[in-house]
Amino acid sequence: MSDMSEAPKLDDALGSLPGSRNFRLLADIPVRMSVEVGSTSLKLAEVMDLAEGSIVELDRQSDELLDIMVNGTLIAKGEVVTVNNRYGIRIVEVATAEARMAGVERRG
Template sequence: MSDMSEAPRIEDGMTEAPGGRNFRLLADIPVRMSVEVGSTQMRLAEIMNLAEGSVVELDRQADELLDIMVNGTLVARGEVVTVNGRYGIRVVEIASTDARMAGIERRS
């Protein structure tokens, strides 16, 4: 993790994306952004035996990038950083258009 307290911020008034596309009509639509660290499959009995201090091994290596999801669709991958003592995520790569569209089509 790195400290991102000096990182530049995106200006609130930004209404035009690179390439000149205007997003003003979409700017106020709320979306849910989440970051997936990993997952695992467990039996209910194993979950019921979890206690304070239990460790659950996930399906991802510690050095792998995390999935950044918007409304359940993969949009990017990134790494954990700290920003003023809080967790943050630095975008390292944007998901391909095919990967993003597959998530949208899956819900249709």
């Protein structure tokens, strides 16, 4: 899908789901999406020593997909793209419903 005009409309997608009336009530609630490139653990002294030009090695290989999180729960994996000189993320793999729910239950 190269053009978002081909994407299904939210009302069309929600209308076919069981309990779609309840989903419509939630559709306008804002959520925070973030993309995790990788992580590492540092000692406080190492953080305090960081300066311009410092490099921090992360725990992910450069060819691995990035984690796409919504409110701290993994929902998909993707790769970085550029759109009009801005960063974007192309979704390559959507997390299973079980994996998404496990993230929600773990935070509860």
